Amino acid sequence: MPKKGKKGPKTEEEKLLMLQHKMMAEEEEHRKKERLLNQFLKDKLAKEEHNSSLNLNKINTQWRMVLREVKARELRKDIEILSQTFERVVDCKNSVIKVSSVSDKLFKIWVCSLLHFVCPFFLLERLVCFISPRLEVY
Numbered sequence: 703m704p705k706k707g708k709k710g711p712k713t714e715e716e717k718l719l720m721l722q723h724k725m726m727a728e729e730e731e732h733r734k735k736e737r738l739l740n741q742f743l744k745d746k747l748a749k750e751e752h753n754s755s756l757n758l759n760k761i762n763t764q765w766r767m768v769l770r771e772v773k774a775r776e777l778r779k780d781i782e783i784l785s786q787t788f789e790r791v792v793d794c795k796n797s798v799i800k801v802s803s804v805s806d807k808l809f810k811i812w813v814c815s816l817l818h819f820v821c822p823f824f825l826l827e828r829l830v831c832f833i834s835p836r837l838e839v840y
Contacts, residue, residue, distance in 0.1 A: 712720070
């Protein structure tokens with residue numbers, strides 16, 4: 703095979719055409735790199751947004767758990783206070799019932815003592831009523 707030799711000197715037009723072709727190729731390469739960079743940045747942004755939403759959900763979940771624990775502690779404390787208050791009210795009412803029971807017993811005792819005191823007078827009066835007509839006969 704014969705060797706390919708150098709071509710002769712190029713004309714201005716050919717040089718200009720080659721330079722134009724080279725610049726178009728460089729410009730196309732630049733656009734291609736820019737598109738790749740834009741696509742890479744879009745993908746990275748989408749991934750960051752996805753990760754951001756996941757992390758936000760995790761933070762919200764943990765925050766809700768913390769709030770639930772705090773609320774549960776507050777409710778337990780309220781229940782304990784209400785339980786103590788309830789016990790105090792029940793004790794107070796029990797003491798009123800006991801006092802009422804004691805006063806009922808005292809009233810019954812007073813009635814019995816009154817009957818014991820008054821009963822002999824009634825008996826004496828009946829006896830006097832029974833005997834007085836007989837005494838008049840004599």
